[in-house]
Amino acid sequence: MKPILEIQNVSKRFCIEKQRLPYLTLRERFSDLWRRQNKETFWALKDVSLNVRAGEALGIIGRNGAGKSTLLKILSRITPPTKGKIICRGRIASLLEVGTGFHQELTGRENVYMNASILGMKKAEVNARFDEIVDFSGVARFLDTPLKFYSSGMQLRLAFAVAAHLEPEILIVDEVLAVGDAEFQKKCLQKMANATGSGMTILFVSHNLPSLRAICKTGTLLRDGSIVQTGDIRNVIDAYLSYQRTMQSVVEAVHYFQPFIKIKELRINGVESTCIAVESQDLTISMVVDFSKRTPFELDVHIKKDDHVVVSYANFVKNSPEVFEARQYFIEYTVKLPALRSGKYKLDLYFTEPFVSWFAVLENTIELDVTNLQHHTFLNTPSLKWGSVLATGAVTREFMN
Amino acid sequence: MIKNLEYCIEPSRSRFFDWKELWLYRELFYLFAWRDVKVKYKQTALGIAWVILQPFLSVLVFTLFIGQALKVPSAGLPYPVFVFSGLLFWTLFSSSVNAAGNSMVANAPIINKIYFPRIIIPVSSVLVSCLDFLISFAVFLVVMLIYDVEVTLTEMIIFWPLAITLMFAATLGLSSLMAALTVKYRDFRFIVPFALQIGLFVTPVIYPASIISNEVIRLIASLNPLYGVIMLFRAPFGLPINNMELLISAGSGVCFLFCGLYYFRRTESYFADIA
Secondary structure (H helix, E strand, O other), X not given: OOOOEEEEEEEEEEEHHHHHOOXXXXXXXXXXXXXXXXXXXXXXXXXXXXXEOOOOEXXXXXXXXXXXXXXXXXXXXXXXXXXXXXXXXXXXXXXXXXXXXXXXXXXXXXXXXHHHHHOOOOHHHHHHHXXXXXXHHOOHHHOXXXXXXXOHHHHHHHHHHHHHOOOOOEEEEEOHHHOOOHHHHHHHHHHHHHHHHOOOEEEEEOOOHHHHHHHOOEEEEXXXXXXXXXXXXXXXXXXXXXXXXXXXOOHHHOEEOOOOEEEEEEEEOOEOOOEEEEOOOEEEEEEEEEEOOOEEEEEEEEEEEOOOOEEEEEEOOOOOOEEEOOOEEEEEEEEEOOOOOOEEEEEXXXXXXXXXXXXXXXXXXXXXXXXXXXXXXXXXXXXXXXXOOOOEEEEEEEEOO | OOOOOOEEEOOOOOOOOOHHHHHHOHHHHHHHHHHHHHHHOOOOOOHHHHHHHXXXXXXXXXXXXXXXXXXXXXXXXXXXXXXXXXXXXXXXXXXXXXXXXXXXXXXXHHXXXXXXXXXXXXXXXXXXXXXXXXXXXHHHHHHHHHHOOOOOHHHHHHHHXXXXXXXXXXXXXXXXXXXXHHHXXXXXXXXXXXXXXXXXXXXXXXXXXHHOXXXXXXXXHOOOHHHHHHHHHHXXXXXXXXXXXXXXXXXHHHHHHHHXXXXXXXXXXXXXXXX
């Protein structure tokens, strides 16, 4: 059987200038006649090809700006592709937003007809399903009240009720589940799961990974306008998550309590990423710190298991804390890790003046992927004593600039 | 489950309207118009009475100030009938063009989220004005009876449908042109109302075309399609028809229709990017 949707080498270009100013003015048009055209262009989608089989529920994942919404807009024919083509073999309904075409002055009943027709239902179809829609929405009592007197929750329920009763061959859904209370969201997810069961093809864009996993069997990962991976939804989500982790800069995750200290650079075992593979007991934490006043400064290191139980703790406190002048330093700590069982651990860093205050913390961000540190199995779970130094460390410090 | 439906989404689509698709979406023409009519008179105390009140008041004001005070000739017709016969068309034309110009921007949230043939939006705003036109037309017939105006019936049967057809051609063309231009250049939000304000005085609505004595100016004035429309409409009342001027007027009306629709069609696929 032919796929219901064949996306062939689709690309979409935007002009950056148009992006900045949402519309043109005549004056610009005339001044452009004299000036050389120097518009920057930006490819929101680059050579995307994808086949979707009938009855498939495809999740589309990607960071903001990866091109997900552009792809959906092209599929729903709101904007044409710059290159490539798409062959559709079924009626498409797109829910890029719930309640499109809702008008505040119209009554609930009128809005149901309006919205359903815009979404592609025929009047006869709306008539046939009207009672169902009203039942699903649960706003039957206010059907003849103008929409402006509805609460936002009621408007949303009415809107989704209409959307849920569309019966196209292909349904395109963009993030609509991000709104509404938990119970209503569950109802919507249920409805979507049923829809796939009845043979509808669904393209679903969401950042909500659990609901993607619940609805979709296959997934596609978009990055910078190109498809990175297509396949089983679980693998795609994993790929997305691990990419997310490597992309996030560690330094940005530091939470500050005091203004006079700034962590400029932070590397663990020479890596700036938040996911660190650990294969030996040595751990180097190197950082560039900017002090804007004379500060006594120390680093505390915690290692936690996934369930937030601290398994190891280290600090470098000597008799008195080291004092740093108001300038930039490169500081390096070397930690001898305790013997740890293979698995994932969290590494938390506390930038402190010991026993006085915290300057900054970095919690729940850095992940240590520990493999087979030692063969001494009896050492696997180190016993924990608060304040005891299970790890030992050495400090080197030098001036920058 | 899959019917024999197969279509293609491609960068460059045909320059002509897909009539089959427009037919599939026919309900939306009516729905958008219906919505606008409904919304237009919500929370107004007089409601639909405004449709009658507006032309009535303008006819009254023009009769008092232009007809009585300025003594503008009305070619043998009672001045109220004379001015009403022009205003009827002018109001439809100006309110359509004005509404259509704003319609694309006003409906931008829908355009950005849902696909449908975009021409539905300006056409629907013309339809809304048509309802007003029908009501005022009925009122005009009543006024004609009250003043007991002499009409040549055969001329009425020939010229009135022609006048209405030409008016629709011009209105539709200019409305879609303004709708498309306003999406791209917001300048037209200022240009359109201003041009329409001037247009009332350039078009022989409140005065007969015969008071323009300069031949050349009359030929230039007849580039305005409404010039021909009003000339045709007033012909059964005994006002003259100038063939040359009518031809120019009709030609410009048809030209507006094709240029407007062509330009709209050419730009419509990019509305969502800039609306």
